[in-house]
Amino acid sequence: xxxxxxxxxxxxxxxxxxxxxxxxxxxxxxxxxxxxxxxxxxxxxxxxxxxxxxxxxxxxxxxxxxxxxxxxxxxxxxxxxxxxxxxxxxxxxxxxxxxxxxxxxxxxxxxxxxxxxxxxxxxxxxxxxxxxxxxxxxxxxxxxxxxxxxxxxxxxxxxxxxxxxxxxxxxxxxxxxxxxxxxxxxxxxxxxxxxxxxxxxxxxxxxxxxxxxxxxxxxxxxxxxxxxxxxxxxxxxxxxxxxxxxxxxxxxxxxxxxxxxxxxxxxxxxxxxxxxxxxxxxxxxxxxxxxxxxxxxxxx
Amino acid sequence: xxxxxxxxxxxxxxxxxxxxxxxxxxxxxxxxxxxxxxxxxxxxxxxxxxxxxxxxxxxxxxxxxxxxxxxxxxxxxxxxxxxxxxxxxxxxxxxxxxxxxxxxxxxxxxxxxxxxxxxxxxxxxxxxxxxxxxxxxxxxxxxxxxxxxxxxxxxxxxxxxxxxxxxxxxxxxxxxxxxxxxxxxxxxxxxxxxxxxxxxxxxxxxxxxxxxxxxxxxxxxxxxxxxxxxxxxxxxxxxxxxxxxxxxxxxxxxxxxxxxxxxxxxxxxxxxxxxxxxxxxxxxxxxxxxxxxxxxxxxx
Numbered sequence: 001x002x003x004x005x006x007x008x009x010x011x012x013x014x015x016x017x018x019x020x021x022x023x024x025x026x027x028x029x030x031x032x033x034x035x036x037x038x039x040x041x042x043x044x045x046x047x048x049x050x051x052x053x054x055x056x057x058x059x060x061x062x063x064x065x066x067x068x069x070x071x072x073x074x075x076x077x078x079x080x081x082x083x084x085x086x087x088x089x090x091x092x093x094x095x096x097x098x099x100x101x102x103x104x105x106x107x108x109x110x111x112x113x114x115x116x117x118x119x120x121x122x123x124x125x126x127x128x129x130x131x132x133x134x135x136x137x138x139x140x141x142x143x144x145x146x147x148x149x150x151x152x153x154x155x156x157x158x159x160x161x162x163x164x165x166x167x168x169x170x171x172x173x174x175x176x177x178x179x180x181x182x183x184x185x186x187x188x189x190x191x192x193x194x195x196x197x198x199x200x201x202x203x204x205x206x207x208x209x210x211x212x213x214x215x216x217x218x219x220x221x222x223x224x225x226x227x228x229x230x231x232x233x234x235x236x237x238x239x240x241x242x243x244x245x246x247x248x249x250x251x252x253x254x255x256x257x258x259x260x261x262x263x264x265x266x267x268x269x270x271x272x273x274x275x276x277x278x279x280x281x282x283x284x285x286x287x288x289x290x291x292x293x294x295x296x297x298x299x300x
Numbered sequence: 301x302x303x304x305x306x307x308x309x310x311x312x313x314x315x316x317x318x319x320x321x322x323x324x325x326x327x328x329x330x331x332x333x334x335x336x337x338x339x340x341x342x343x344x345x346x347x348x349x350x351x352x353x354x355x356x357x358x359x360x361x362x363x364x365x366x367x368x369x370x371x372x373x374x375x376x377x378x379x380x381x382x383x384x385x386x387x388x389x390x391x392x393x394x395x396x397x398x399x400x401x402x403x404x405x406x407x408x409x410x411x412x413x414x415x416x417x418x419x420x421x422x423x424x425x426x427x428x429x430x431x432x433x434x435x436x437x438x439x440x441x442x443x444x445x446x447x448x449x450x451x452x453x454x455x456x457x458x459x460x461x462x463x464x465x466x467x468x469x470x471x472x473x474x475x476x477x478x479x480x481x482x483x484x485x486x487x488x489x490x491x492x493x494x495x496x497x498x499x500x501x502x503x504x505x506x507x508x509x510x511x512x513x514x515x516x517x518x519x520x521x522x523x524x525x526x527x528x529x530x531x532x533x534x535x536x537x538x539x540x541x542x543x544x545x546x547x548x549x550x551x552x553x554x555x556x557x558x559x560x561x562x563x564x565x566x567x568x569x570x571x572x573x574x575x576x577x578x579x580x581x582x583x584x585x586x587x588x589x590x591x592x593x594x595x596x597x598x599x600x
Binding site for chain 2: 135141170174175199200201202203206209239240250252280283286287
């Protein structure tokens with residue numbers, strides 16, 4: 001989720017920096033990287049060079065280099081850039097879909113269907129992200145029936161094999177995660193589910209564990225936990241990939257990711273951006289080999 | 301846990317500010333407040349005015365005003381200050397006990413036994429905090445048998461009715477929380493357990509949910525999430541009380557705490573300290589009444 005992080009940064013990284021980050025993330029063992037987004041350069045100037053990043057980066061065998069694709073025009077660019085996977089996006093909330101994508105959910109589903117057909121013809125993988133799966137910043141609660149309707153239609157009408165349930169504005173909590181994931185698993189047999197959490201209210205990793213208990217094994221993170229919404233000061237970004245990998249590894253879920261490499265890449269990103277990031281394990285070190293911390297004051 | 305937060309701050313708040321914070325915390329509905337610590341003013345100058353804070357604050361009926369007490373001298377001060385509860389502290393790790401309290405665990409247990417007797421004679425409640433219950437910054441893993449030994453001895457030898465298992469350096473993770481809590485519950489029938497987490501590696505609230513699943517309903521937090529270890533740069537403090545209350549409330553566990561009041565008090569603390577704090581809900585607002593956040597960039 002390099003894409004979700006960088007699109008919210010004031011400082012625009014050079015294409016070379018972005019390529020360096022993608023290559024380092026792939027080298028750390030991550031198997032799916034959302035490299036960029038094929039969106040309007042006017043809307044998201046931070047990602048205007050998506051085509052150049054895909055063209056310039058050296059690809060590792062076995063790594064899926066994905067891109068967010070909001071419409072048919074983006075799909076054409078994604079095909080030209082030889083993205084491995086198009087992440088097609090719509091929202092479970094009508095208000096949010098209109099604010100974010102400037103169209104109705106119905107129009108988004110139609111666009112996703114056409115984009116998926118285009119991807120199929122090009123031999124490209126597709127997945128979908130369903131924004132506001134745990135609440136909407138405009139509408140509040142999104143009824144479970146709405147989530148199920150749009151997941152079913154993404155699977156049945158648009159032929160999408162994999163859906164990421166996105167907690168766009170950080171409204172998920174563990175019991176809700178279990179409820180939503182369980183009902184989607186029941187309603188959409190054969191679907192591959194991923195979970196995309198923001199740590200807006202501190203619950204990001206708690207929600208990951210709820211997802212794990214529900215059988216989900218795919219989670220999005222952002223390098224160093226960057227991101228957030230430019231219109232909600234103080235809101236935080238995706239969960240930090242290093243914190244996620246650390247949490248999974250200590251809990252006995254091997255990830256195949258080199259945590260130390262990920263931490264070093266996160267620190268490089270901090271230098272590129274010129275500010276601190278929310279990543280915690282980057283600061284504290286891993287659980288058993290972190291810096292020794294003598295407590296000289298009697299503390300509980 | 302005003303104590304655990306303030307003892308790690310560079311800026312020393314005035315006694316008046318501390319009294320204001322304690323009174324506002326009590327007014328928000330918190331039922332137990334660790335006001336300060338009766339420790340050496342040389343070791344922890346931030347809390348040198350513990351006696352004056354207890355003397356100056358207006359007490360609310362029903363609220364337990366606790367203090368950390370590391371030794372007999374501290375116990376005498378706690379009795380004189382009319383603290384409602386003495387939080388007696390030792391570590392499950394020998395190295396950490398010696399570093400933090402300058403004595404062996406055996407000597408600490410003896411001191412706790414004597415302090416508890418003194419408290420009993422004064423009609424004061426006692427509890428104990430067992431540091432390093434989920435790992436030690438010096439020794440790494442602390443064997444489960446060590447945790448059980450010291451919990452049993454606190455209960456049986458020192459007559460302590462309530463133990464807070466403390467994740468002193470942020471090494472807990474959900475599966476370990478369930479394992480440790482379950483084994484202590486089995487070994488120490490009748491004990492009241494509390495959990496004290498630091499968010500050092502982002503797992504604070506995830507660990508709270510693991511504790512809840514194990515039947516624990518008492519959790520420590522620090523106002524605005526302040527704290528951390530002065531000797532581990534970047535390490536973070538206790539979990540933020542407002543984030544904790546928010547997580548519990550949205551999950552259907554009523555706390556009796558006025559979250560808005562807590563958030564306002566947290567922001568006042570930020571002003572007093574002159575820096576931002578790790579509290580998340582303070583920035584983002586509560587899940588369903590936070591600021592509306594339009595996403596103009598297509599985002600998952």
